[in-house]
Amino acid sequence: MATLIQLKNVEKHYGNFKALAGINLNIDEGEVICVIGPSGSGKSTMIRCINLLEQYDPDGEIIVDGIKVQKGKNLKDVRAEVGMVFQNFNLFPHLTILKNIMLAPMRVKGTDEKDAETAARALLAKVGIEAQANKYPSQLSGGQQQRVAIARALAMKPKVLLFDEPTSALDPEMVGEVLDVIKALATSGVTMIVVTHEMGFARQVADRVIFMDDGQIIEQGTPKQIFDDPQEDRTKSFLKAVLEH
C-alpha cells in the first residue's frame, strides 16, 4: 500500500509548553488508525496539524498525498482531501441539515445545486437520517447531529477522515449509533485517523493503534499487540486505568 500521510519530526510549542515532541508517523492509504492516550497527551493537536487547524513548528514537515501541509495556495488542496469530524459537531446552526452538507461542495468544488442536493440526500440515507433533511441542527439529538457532521465531511469525498473524539460530547445512549456509522466507513476503504476513548471500538475497527503520552508516540501496533500485550509501562498503566474504570 502507498503511503498517504507522512509526519516527520512534527513539534508544536505553546510558549514553553511542548504539546508535540517530535512525531514521526507514516499512514498508508486505506489504513484505519485509532489514537489513544490520556487527556493532554497531544492526540487532538496531532490530527489538527494534519489539516493545519494548528500550525506546527517550522522544523517539522507533514505531507498529505504528496503535498506539504503549509499556509499558501496548496492548503485548499490538502483540506479538500482531508475531512474532519469534531467533538462538538460544529454544524452551522443557521442552515438546514441539507444545506450544511451542500455548502462545501458548492462553494469549494463548484458543484451545482441540484447535484449537491442529490449527493447530500444519498449521504443522509447512508448515515440513516434522510428524514431530517429540512430540519435545523438544534432540532436534532446529539447523535443525529454527529451523523450529519460525518455526512458533511464525506460530501467532499475526502481521501482521509480525521475524527477528533467524535463521541465524547454525546450522551451514552447515542454513542453506539455514531460508532456504527464510523465502523461502516472503516470497511469502505477510506483512510481514517480516529482519536478516541472508546477502547472496544478501537480494538474492533483499527488496523493500527497508537498510544500517545506527553506529545510523543509511546507505542504502536495492531489492536492485539497494544491491548493484549503492551510493552511500555506507560501504556500498561493507562490501559489498566481505563479498562478498570
Add this chain to the structure above:
Amino acid sequence: MFLPVLSRAQERDETIIVGANIGNVPWEFQDTDGTFIGFEIDLVNEIGQRLGRNVEIVNIPFNGLFSAVQSGRIDIAISSIGITDRRLESVSFTQPYYDSDQSLTTVVGSGIESLDDLRGQIVAVDTGSTGDMWATENMEKYGFSEIRRYEGLAPAMLDVVIGRVKGYISDIPALLYYTRDKPNLEVVERIPTGGQYALMMGKNAPLVIDVNTVISTLKQEGFVNGLHSKWFGTPAEDNTSTVEVRSMPMPDLELASNFVETFLNMDVFMQTYPMLIAGLITTIQLGILAIVAGLVVGLGLALVRLYALLPFQIIAKVYIDIFRSIPLLVLLIIIFYALPFVGISLSPFYAAAVTLSLVSGAYTAEIFRAGIEAIPKGQFEASQALGLNYRDMMKDVILPQAIKIVIPPLTNNCINVIKDTALASVVAMPDLLKQATQAQAVAANPTPLIAAAVIYLAFLLPLVIWVSRIEIKFKAGDR
C-alpha cells in the same frame, strides 16, 4: 388653565436675570477679560441700579431667548431684538430705544455689491431673526438659491469669509460695528425694514411697566443717547427712538398668556407644520445616508480590525478609538468650518452626513466585532476544515450568524444616529430641530419645539420598543 408667567428669579430674590446672545456686537459681547460689555449691557445695568436691583447676565443663544422669557427662566432678554406683531402675541416689549434697518454684508472683491447680485446665491441669516424673516419674505424677489440659518454672527461670518455663502443679512448697527476694523468685509447695502429694538420680557410681566418708566427717564436725561455716542461714535438724530420717549408697544390684553396657548398653540402649529415636515424629511434623508454609510464603513473596519495584517489592524483600532472618543459636535464643527481652509468645502448636509458616518462607522465596527467574536471558534474551524475560503466562510457561515446577534445593538446605534442628526442644526442645516427653533423664534412661541419633540418620539419610540422585543426574543430563542 391659566398660569401667569411668574418669574422664578423674581420670586427667589431681588436680582434681575438678563439673557443675552453674547457676541452680538456692539450690543452685548465680551472684552478681553471676559467681562460682558455693550450698549444693551450698559442699559440694563443702569436700569437695575435705578430700580435698586442687582442684574445678572446669562449667555443664551438668540433663538433660545423667547422660551427663556416665556418660561420665566430670565426676566429680560436683550440682543437687539426687534418688536414684531407676531412676537407681541407671545411676549411683551418695553418702548424701543433704537431704530434699525437690516443690511447686507459681503467680502470685499467678491463681486457682490448689492442684493441684486445675490440671484442664485446662498445667503446667511441668524435663525429666527428679523433678517431671517425679511430674507424668507423676499427670497423669490431676489432669487436667493437658499437661506442658511446660523446661531449668531460669528459662525455666519466665518462661512461668508470661506465663500460658502455670499452674503449675510443682519442688523445694520451690529455689522457696521463688526466690520469697522475688518478691511476684507463691507456692509454694501442698507435694507430698510424699520425695525425697532426693545427689551423683551415675559408676557405682561409686572416688571415691564417699571422698566419702561425707567427707560423714559433715561431718555429724558440723555443717558440712552450717551450710550449711542459711546458705542457708535456719534449721537443719534433727534427724531429717533433713542432720543424720544415712546409708548410701550401694547400687546392685546385680551390674550392673557396661558399654558395651552404658549406651548400647544394650534394656530402656530398649523402655520409651522409644513416647515417641520420639510425638516423631518431632511432629518430622515440624513439619518438613512449616515446609517447606510456607517454600516459599510463599520463592517469593513471590523474585518480589518480582526483579520488584516497587524499594521492595518492597528490603524483600524486607532480609528475606532478616536472616533468613539471625539464629541460628535466637535468633529462636525471641524469638518464644516476647518476643512474649507485645506480646500475641502462641504455643504451642511454632506458635512453632517460625513461626520455622522465616520462616528457611526466606528461604533458599528465595534458592534460587528463583538458579534463576530461571539461566534464559536468551532464554526471557523469547521469552515476551514471543509476547505471554504475566507470570503465564503464570512459570507455563508460567520456573518449570517453574527447579524442576528448584532441586530439589537445596531438598531440602537441607528436610533442614536437619527437623534444625533439634530446636532447638524449648528452648521445651518435645515433639519427638524433647526426648522423648529426657527419657527419658534419667528412666532416667539415654543409650540413648534413641542411639535418637533412629538415627531421625534412618534418616529423613534416604535424602534425603541421593537428593539426591546427582539432582544427578549433572541435571548429566549435557540441558537
